[in-house]
Amino acid sequence: MHLLLPKIQKRIFKKFYQFPFIKHQNDVAYQEAVNQHQPNLPTISKDDLELVEKIYYEGVAITSLDALGITPNNQILQTAKHLSSQIEPDINSIHHQYVIHASPQQIMQHSEIFLWGLEQRLLNITEHYLGLPVAYHGTYFRRDIANKLEQGSRRWHLDPEDRKVLKIIIYVNDVSESQGPFQYIPLSFTEKIVQSLKYTYGYISNQTMQQIIPPDNYKSCIGSAGTVIFAGTGSIFHRGKPPEASDRFTIFFDYTSRRKRELFYINNTLPRQDLLQLSQNLNMRQKQCLFWQDYLF
Numbered sequence: 001m002h003l004l005l006p007k008i009q010k011r012i013f014k015k016f017y018q019f020p021f022i023k024h025q026n027d028v029a030y031q032e033a034v035n036q037h038q039p040n041l042p043t044i045s046k047d048d049l050e051l052v053e054k055i056y057y058e059g060v061a062i063t064s065l066d067a068l069g070i071t072p073n074n075q076i077l078q079t080a081k082h083l084s085s086q087i088e089p090d091i092n093s094i095h096h097q098y099v100i101h102a103s104p105q106q107i108m109q110h111s112e113i114f115l116w117g118l119e120q121r122l123l124n125i126t127e128h129y130l131g132l133p134v135a136y137h138g139t140y141f142r143r144d145i146a147n148k149l150e151q152g153s154r155r156w157h158l159d160p161e162d163r164k165v166l167k168i169i170i171y172v173n174d175v176s177e178s179q180g181p182f183q184y185i186p187l188s189f190t191e192k193i194v195q196s197l198k199y200t201y202g203y204i205s206n207q208t209m210q211q212i213i214p215p216d217n218y219k220s221c222i223g224s225a226g227t228v229i230f231a232g233t234g235s236i237f238h239r240g241k242p243p244e245a246s247d248r249f250t251i252f253f254d255y256t257s258r259r260k261r262e263l264f265y266i267n268n269t270l271p272r273q274d275l276l277q278l279s280q281n282l283n284m285r286q287k288q289c290l291f292w293q294d295y296l297f
Contacts, residue, residue, distance in 0.1 A: 134289045184218075
């Protein structure tokens with residue numbers, strides 16, 4: 001992630017926003033923004049509304065590319081499988097490397113992956129969950145190496161980018177319990193853990209988490225290639241379980257609101273010149289989600 005503010009400044013601002021008076025003022029302003037935008041939410045189907053409600057109350061909703069039925073679904077999975085063969089680990093650092101990302105150049109060569117995240121149905125679902133206009137931060141394609149390293153996003157955390165954060169995850173290969181599933185702790189337990197640890201942000205080791213909550217309460221999202229996970233990652237503790245049996249290949253699509261207040265990150269996965277190239281055939285709403293920094297409120 002590219003930080004809008006240096007890390008030290010960000011920590012200062014995060015602490016500043018936790019002061020009771022400031023927090024209350026921001027809570028009121030946030031709720032007013034949500035209330036004002038509510039009449040402008042797009043119309044969605046009953047099935048999609050149920051999906052949104054599941055994310056809201058549980059933290060995660062699981063479906064599949066086939067169930068979503070978006071036109072380019074088959075194409076994106078085949079493209080992703082082709083791209084997965086091009087992402088090779090660094091032989092010189094394989095013993096301490098735990099994840100490899102597709103480069104921006106590789107994403108541009110397979111732009112249908114990036115553009116899938118701007119499908120109207122996905123934006124509608126996302127906007128209903130966020131309750132505010134959508135900022136699309138892009139996509140990243142990752143290969144998680146099958147080893148026991150517990151680093152980075154393999155440790156428990158909440159995503160701090162915004163009050164609500166949504167990630168859409170596609171499994172490119174079959175993912176079992178031993179192949180590094182996305183794991184989360186349901187919303188009701190997460191809230192108790194936040195209070196217990198006085199958590200604000202950062203990573204928590206699995207050893208520490210097990211001392212707070214029994215692992216039986218962990219939820220593993222297992223599924224075949226084409227499984228799609230909608231996760232409210234700003235509201236639930238989550239991690240990528242370290243894969244052991246084989247490498248895990250996934251595509252992540254990242255979304256927040258465009259609300260400037262308390263939004264600490266500018267983290268689009270592609271440079272602006274590439275975004276301009278990709279936006280040529282997009283409609284106005286898609287462009288606003290893509291160039292969200294021009295439409296902050």
